[in-house]
Amino acid sequence: MNGNVGSYVVSVSQDAQHKFSKQQRPSILLVEGLGVDGDAHSGTTVQHLSRVRRDPTQPNLRQVHLIHAELFLELEEEGFSVQPGDLGENITTHGVDLLALPEGTLLRIGAHAVVQVTGLRNPCLQIDRFQAGLLEAVLPRDSGGNVIRKTGIMGIVHTGGEVRVSDGIQVELPAEPHRPLERV
Template sequence: MNGRVIAVASDPSHAFSKQRAPEIQLVAGLGVAGDAHAGVTVKHRSRVAADPTQPNLRQVHLIPSELLGELETKGFKIAPADLGENITTSGLDLLSMPQGTLLRVGEAAVLKVTGLRNPCAQIERFQPGLLAAVLGRGPNNELIRKAGIMAVVQTGGTVRVGDLVDVHLPPLPHQPLERV
């Protein structure tokens, strides 16, 4: 299973959207160099308020470009990096990946998938109705979060637009993604 990077982004502030760039630098154990969410411990404001010593399981945010296309069919205008992701992918079913999946991105970087992004109220302020559009219900009425996945950086490296993403599933039994 392979995909491709179609956009990369970072932002030194806690703005909702990030700034697109031709490349980003991933730093092992920290996240995206220069990004407000990089660090060993949590950087998301709500999580810092709850417990600033929690490990940062949200160092890198990935969203599939296919979600952006789905949102466009619902009348939303969303470009890569608008939803705060660091890496926008194409050709990968990110949401179905189990916990612990390894993503080799580009020549050297390796990400370990930790869980699902939990969309917050900021997404609704970005565009009214968007929160409901990135949530769904499964066959057993379970909540489905479609706002991307989170990962930690296992091996640093440069990630560029156009890089391949190679997926390595963890050993069985697989654990489904939960919000982190």
């Protein structure tokens, strides 16, 4: 997986307010240890409102949200219309099997930015408010009855830098043994 050919940024999004969807931008600035500059979820401690209510001192393992653009095509085949930024992600990717990455993977994006993968996004009921039935579509079950979380991954900013549409993405796997992603 190291240095995936054809892996790149499709879109970048950021919003200063706690909204479900984020505004597409020409570029975003990742700030080491904080997240996306100017984004409502940026910070060293958790910024997701429901998590803040439970324990505002938790470390922010959700500084950057990434979704694979391939999910949008899959959802379109099921009758949904989802565009980059609609599900609240900061970076929409192409060509990286995000859901298969192990915890601790480094994603080198563009010239300088590095995101360290912390886990899977756990979608909430707001997805059904965005489009009815979407939550079930992004949380299917496998043949064993286990939930498959398709709404992307979360990470922390390991190294800051600007991220732009069309920037390349290189995947650097952590040392083995690999830990599968859990929801964060």
